[in-house]
Amino acid sequence: MNMTRRSLIAALGASAGAATLAGHGLAAVPGMPDWQVGYANAPVEGFAPRAMDLISGRLPDGFEGTFYRNGPAWFRYGSETTGHWFDGDGMVQRIALGGGKAVHSGQFVATTKHRMEQAAQRFLAPGFGTAGDASYPVASADDVNAANTSVLMVDGRLHALWEAGSAVELDPDTLETRGIRTWRDDLKGMPFLAHPKVEPDGTIWNLAVNGPHVGIYKINPAGxxxxxxxxxxxxxxxxxxxAITARHLILIVQPWLVDRFVPPIVNALEWRPEEGLKLLIIDKDDMSRRRWAEVDGHAFFHTGAAWEDASGAIHVDIALYPEPYMGPGGGTNLMEGRYVPGEDEADGLLSRIIVEADGRARIESTGIGGEFPVVHPAFHGLGRRFTALIGGHSPGRPGARRVSLMDWQTGGASHFDYGAGRMAEEHLFVAKPGGRSERDAWLIGTVLNITSGRSEVHVLDLADISAGPVASFAARYAWPLGFHGTFAPA
Ligand SMILES: [Fe+2]
Known part of the structure; x- marks a missing residue:
């Protein structure tokens, strides 16, 4: 590890001082621990475009594009707190990078839920961990859509995604909400999962989850x-x-099952590990060709990606847990400034589920702790060498502090630790212009510096992530922690 560079980043980041929060509208709650700023209300008017400060290194030549991220950003009205982190209203962050500079802006997605609750100044809509108010009219899933989980760019059109409702289209420059995206008239209001799978040619596969009945979208690059x-x-x-491979769709049935469709959904989920973790493998070209595989019961939130080898075996990168977390209690604690390890957070292990051509399946763990596994988009569904993820803990604080790069070819991993004063978020691959190999890429990720009270964006070179970022920018304020993003090259 390059301690000189890391120390420099720490010193420069800290020099801005925690007082920066006060003047920029992020509503840190008095008496809360420092990390709770990651779960504080963002300014309701959003963040107008503002240049970030270069705090270390320089943006590589050819690094040009826009980094979008989504996450919950509204958690309390007065003394009332939302029932779960997952139920905060979505805010999309936009960081335009190029010419050596980074400019940040952010806007809430103007969902029905956000507009109604802001007007009433209280929580109304039911959600993942929120019971909701009986007076709130719910005619469709989009009345409770928080649009807070991910973003998807399709043919120049930007969308905020949630797992149980429609995609919501935003202006990719101003982030102004355009409205619900209807992919086809007869699919109006159909859920659009927050984890669409985009093939290297731009073909999108996604799910519409409605209890045991799951719709499967195939969308071309034009939408x-x-x-x-x-x-x-x-x-x-x-x-x-x-997950998907070049030939198959893989729906993963974890033994965390909904036994009734009554909000809050988290209370309706039952953990039955004895039922195993099942994979439904569907042939893309003939969806009547389906087969099941099964491994021991585990819980998961995220896969990295999957691929098939020459023998026909399917490999799925996945962050596995021995049991679910972020269930009842988990998520609410964070809103209220409490951190309960094991309830609010648990150690996921980057693992690989391997399903042999004859149907036998097994789990191989890398032993590397972490979450938010991500792969190079040009190799999604294909054989590849790398998976990036974030992990590591700071004592007494939630969130990750480290970015890791798993090398499946060598079986080893490299890491960069941002330190105890920072909370790292998902890091994405960005292909270098003209790059041909998977290795010709950078990683980009946001990090909340809780020492300085500033949100940062860092660029690392895949050639050596342990050397630390090649460029680091800090906003003069913080924005709340989020979930997932996308990078749109210029
Ligand atoms: Fe996710």
Whole structure:
């Protein structure tokens, strides 16, 4: 590790001082621990475009594009706190990078839920961990859509995603909400999962989860629906993510099952590990060709990606847990400034589920702790060498502090530790201009510096992430922690 560079980043980041929060509208709650700023209300008017300060290194030549991220950013009205981190209203952050500079802006997605609750100045809509107010009218899932989980760019059109409702289209420059995206008239209001899978040619596969009945979208790079099929899983698991290979779709049924559809959903989820973790493998070209595989019962939120080797074996990168976390209690604690390890957070292990051509399946763990596994987008669904993820703990604080790069070829991993005063978020691959190999890439990720009270964006070179960022920028304020993002090259 390059301690000189890391020390320099720490010193420069800290020099801005925690007082920066006060003048920029992020509503840190008095009496809360320092990390709770990651779960504080963002300014309701959003963040107008503002240049970030270069605090270390320089942006590489050719690094040009826009980094979008989404996450919950409204958690309390007065003394009332939302029932779960997952139920905060979505705010999309936008960081335009190029010419050596970074400019940040952010806006809430103007969902029905956000508009109604801001008008009433109280929580109304039911959600993942929120019971909701009986007076709140719920005619469709989009009345409770928080639009807070991820973003998807399709043919120049930007969308904020949630797992149980429609995609919401935003202006990619101003982040102004344009409205619900209807992919095809007969699919109006159909859920659009927050983990679409984008093939290297731009073809998008995604799920519409509605209990045991799951719709499968195939969307072309222009945004047209090529097909929509339904499958019945025979059970209603918590489905947050899934996987594809070049030839197959892989729906993963974890034994965390919904036994009734009454909000808050988290209370309706039952953990039945004895039922195993099942994978439904569907042939993309003939969806009647389906087979099941099974491994020991584990919980998960995220896959990295999957691929098939020459023998026909399927490999799925996945962050596995021995049991679910972020269930009842988890998530609410964070809003209220409490951190309960094991409830609010647990150690996921980057693992690989391998399903042999004959159907036998097994789990191989790398032993590397972490979450938010991500792969190079040009190799999604294909054989590849790397998976990036974030992990590591600071004592007494939630969140990750480290970015890791798993090298499946060598079986080893490299890491960069941002330190105890920072909370790291998902890091994405950005292909270098003209780069041909998977290795010709950078990683980009946001980090909340809780020592200085500033949000940062860092660029690392895949050639050696342990050397630390090649460029680091800090905003003069913080914005709340989020979930997922996308990078749109210029
Ligand atoms: Fe996710």
């Amino acid at each position: 047209g629906v090529e097909r929509f099929d339904m499958v019945n899983l025979g059970a209603a698991p918590y489905i947050h993510d899934w």
